[in-house]
Amino acid sequence: MPEGHTVHRTANAFASEFGGQQVWVDSPQGRFSAGAALISGQKLKKSRAIGKQLFLLFENGLTLRIHLGIYGKWNWRTNIEAKSFLNQPVVGEVRARFFTETTVAELRGPTVCEILTNDEVQAVERRLGPDPLNPDKFTGDPRGEQYLRFLNKVQRSPKAIGLLLMDQVVVSGIGNVYRAELLFRAGIDPYTPGSRLSEEQIHSLWKDAVALLKVGVKTGFMITRKELFTKNPSKEDRNFVYKRENQPCRVCQTNISIAIEAGRKLYWCPTCQR
DNA sequence: ATACTATGTTAAT
């Protein structure tokens, strides 16, 4: 159950645990048996993430695309005797297992786990918005091309910014937690149309997305309260508004509001965000 | 034992 930071962590884990090595793949559950056969025993050439999607490129030119959806989960076992682990009974619905002699990664419940050709990969890439975790790496420019794509989409949309931040065409990698927290930190009412935001507001949302997602990659947690970035806060302490409906705002004590928007729970402070 | 929840997306209505 990830937002973008989790997927980037997984991409990093694949690179360090499996990069350049022969990887074996099977599907205890059976639903990925055909796909597994296409890549099992191939060397992993490249591992990368765009937003919530993971792309694993193998030496034979095929790419495995994985999207965890809302239920998907990874279970990693490193520095083990993989053989003996694999001989034990499988626990749960394991869609796929990736393994070497000493490492096993189990995948459960993904929305997408499929083998793609390069053309198909490019088609997926074309419909993904800019990823704050892949922002203009080479120039380091905070107003670079990735940001301008985001700016353009937001500025020309009449839809609420609370919806736009969840739209993977507008920006990829942000989900329900970061959506709520980014808007709180920016002091923006979630129902403000994108076209009515100032460029300054849009830029601050982008910069903050970059910063928060980076903290997520580093710590593995979605910590959005600055004073706790370097600590190890409990789940209840990590955020300003997410899952805090009817509890007092940490800044102004107003009760946090909740609404269902596009089927997802939206949290905000009606006083701090207007 | 049953119900509900979840950091998501797509298709149908």
Place this chain on the structure above:
DNA sequence: TTAACCTAGTATT
């Protein structure tokens, strides 16, 4: 706007 997809953990009976 709602349902469907799909799995595990937690809460409620």
